Amino acid sequence: MKYFLRLSRENLILAREEVISLMKTKKFKLVDNFLIIDEKINFDLLAYTFEVYKFVFYSDKLNIDWNEIIKGSYKVEGENAIKYADIIWNKLKKPKVNMKKPKNQIQFFKIGGKILCGILLKEIKNNFEERKAHRKPGYYPMSLNPKLARAMINLSRGNIILDPFCGAGTILVEAGLMNKKIIGNDVSEKMIKLSKINLKYYKIKDYNLHNYDALKLKLKVDAIVTDPPYGKGSYATINAEELLGRFLKIAGKMLIEKGRIVFTFNKPVKIPKEFKLVRKFKIYIHKSMNKYIYTLEKWK
Template sequence: MEIALLLSKEHPTLPLAEVRAVLECEGIKYYIKEKQEGLLILEIPLESPENMSGIIKRLSFTHEVFQILIEVDEEQLLGKTKEYPWDNIVKSDYAVRVKKMDKKSHFNTSKLEWEMGSIIKDNVASEIRVNLENPSTFIRTVLINGKAFVGQRMGQISKKHFFDLKPHKRPFFYPGSMSPKLARGMVNLTRIRMGETLLDPFCGTGGILIEAGIIGARVIGTDIDYKMVKGSIENLQHCGIHDYQVFQEDARKLELPSKVDAIVTDPPYGISASTRGEKSQDLYQQSMQSLQELLKEDGHMCLATPHYLDLDGVLEGTKFKIIEQHHIRMHKSLTRVISVLAKI
């Protein structure tokens, strides 16, 4: 079967990297059939659709996922819509929504939605009605580069979750906290599975721990500042995360009773109270020596660093190897680098 993913356009590489990582960790085989700006078309085995709901819930840089029913040149769209056996798809109420992904299409989206909706209604039982608010069947049409993709929505990623859990909306807030969307994306890049253990050795206000906990990971957080430890616990409890350990410790001296499956962290930058006066380069180097011993051999680490930090130098002499990187421009003088590391 073919599925389409509407990807966020806010970053050029993170959305695809996240999709790849999640499919990989969930054991879904796939083939990328087509990739255009904001749209990804995948071929996956027929036995996999039931697994997609869990995958969709994990994603952060994807807006929507739908199973492709019709793929056709735009000019043939209405003709193919009339030919399709909609009575196999639409069993009760339904809605049709059209999304233009470039300016080339001549279609008026509102008119096209009405025309397609009318065609579908003419091909199914008369008692089936349109429901624009909460339809049982949501038909998505995407127009891009002269082509039309029509499909049945499999799931939609909730914007409300990431809005409601913005750092300043949690009980404990501290400036500089990472957005929940990026935190979720970083967690996903480690390929962690439900029930596995994730460590954040610079947990701050707990944002990364929250997102990992929501997707079913067991979480461990440490911070050198007890105020952050206390605040993280408050935020985790507020978000309904119960399987956690959070305690005060220096990441450079951290020891655990057993190794973890993944490490995700956003260490402090510069010389400040958050680094206890330690230069970032020295703090990172010393921490990596400690953290490499805590990660399982097949585990991954994902960390955020400022562009001016020499990460290659930090990793020299450790078991870590950079396998992918993504650059996020924060403002004129700072680019945040998201790096995924594997043990060698």
């Protein structure tokens, strides 16, 4: 089956890459903020996708046998819905409109001179607002945005996720809610306590937490997703840049072949020879801060 996804314009490249990371094939077409793909993935995991549609057509013509497309009740939504509803009504042998609970929601989007048409399959609601730092019992103001945390986990493609600088556990909570195996670490005992409080609050029971300097970790994982200290206001045992540089070397030993590390930093980073760069994004955090999101993959 062919699908299309309506992506958030907040960061279109990140939204697109997140989907592609979950795909086996890399076949896709991006039109405006719609991604057309041939493959079913676990859509519920996505952070920067609003809805998923079954692809019907992308064309400037409406020559289509609606009797083949619409089985059962339907309603028409989107741009020029009234016009299209009329056309469909006239073409269907037995039109069964249901505005409240239709079996098919036919959706139209006008993109340039063409029409993208689909049947709504699902709206993705991950309630990120409810998991922002100030809504969590283990409050830490330097916490990562949960939506970004989830996209980073998707970029990592991992099932066993290590966050070596876990703070109050934003990445761990998101990964736990995605049913990943989670391992957290932080040098601060206070932060480990906050992570525990937050994990408990979201009823995540299966996790491992360590309280070491990240430079001393010796583990084997298939992905590392992390938001390390970056200087100003966020505590680091040594200079933040040096800490990240030294940690990346260790990450090269902890990751399995082709394992990925996805991390944030406030400046461009030199990629160590153990890794190849998969992607680098610039993300707006607030007025005075942009961050880079790096996805690195361990060489074979």
